[in-house]
Amino acid sequence: MDMLNDFLSWAWARHHNPLSWYVRPWFVLPFCYFAYRKNVWGMLLTIVAVVSSMFWFPAPEAAQPRAAAFLAAERAYVASEWTLSKIFVTALVPAWFTALALAFWGRSWAAGVFVINAGVALKVLWSFYFAGDSAWSIVAPVALGVAVCNGVLWYAYTKYGRRTNHQALADG
Numbered sequence: 001m002d003m004l005n006d007f008l009s010w011a012w013a014r015h016h017n018p019l020s021w022y023v024r025p026w027f028v029l030p031f032c033y034f035a036y037r038k039n040v041w042g043m044l045l046t047i048v049a050v051v052s053s054m055f056w057f058p059a060p061e062a063a064q065p066r067a068a069a070f071l072a073a074e075r076a077y078v079a080s081e082w083t084l085s086k087i088f089v090t091a092l093v094p095a096w097f098t099a100l101a102l103a104f105w106g107r108s109w110a111a112g113v114f115v116i117n118a119g120v121a122l123k124v125l126w127s128f129y130f131a132g133d134s135a136w137s138i139v140a141p142v143a144l145g146v147a148v149c150n151g152v153l154w155y156a157y158t159k160y161g162r163r164t165n166h167q168a169l170a171d172g
Contacts (some may be wrong), residue, residue, distance in 0.1 A: 013059035016071060020054050021138065025145020027053070029152055031097070032112060035104035043101060048148060054088040073131035090120065109157045118148045 010012030014020065027050045063071075080086075096119045103112035120142055127135035 011055040014055040017057040017060050019057040022140040023053050024050060028116060028149050032104045035101040038105055043089040046093055066134050069134035070131045070137045073134060077130050109161050113153055115148055
């Protein structure tokens with residue numbers, strides 16, 4: 001048990017590095033790609049990358065105060081009593097990944113973009129509700145991540161998606 005606690009402490013210290021916050025949203029793109037290609041192993045590896053990315057970067061010399069406050073609120077949330085409503089809210093994360101996978105698996109670009117943006121909105125709302133003003137620390141990484149995802153997906157749709165959709169209609 002000590003080894004697990006040591007690992008979690010080691011990982012948690014690295015989660016304070018802002019780079020891990022900026023990197024995480026970018027994994028949405030390969031997840032969407034693998035779902036579109038119907039590659040389950042790629043999707044699973046992407047989820048492993050998302051989870052492990054919190055400790056890819058070294059622990060910062062000094063954590064930013066607002067980020068440290070946000071992470072303290074996040075940790076308190078996870079460590080507090082698990083109620084039915086908390087289980088429901090936490091279950092939204094795998095539900096979000098499932099909805100995103102289904103959208104791109106089914107070639108619905110619009111549904112996929114909707115799922116991404118709805119998930120981002122819920123994450124931000126949850127953050128402000130449970131962490132107060134310290135949630136401002138996630139706004140820049142989340143905003144950049146969703147802007148990049150939306151931009152890349154729009155580009156991919158205009159380059160590849162329309163052609164696929166028109167071909168399906170012509171073949172249908």
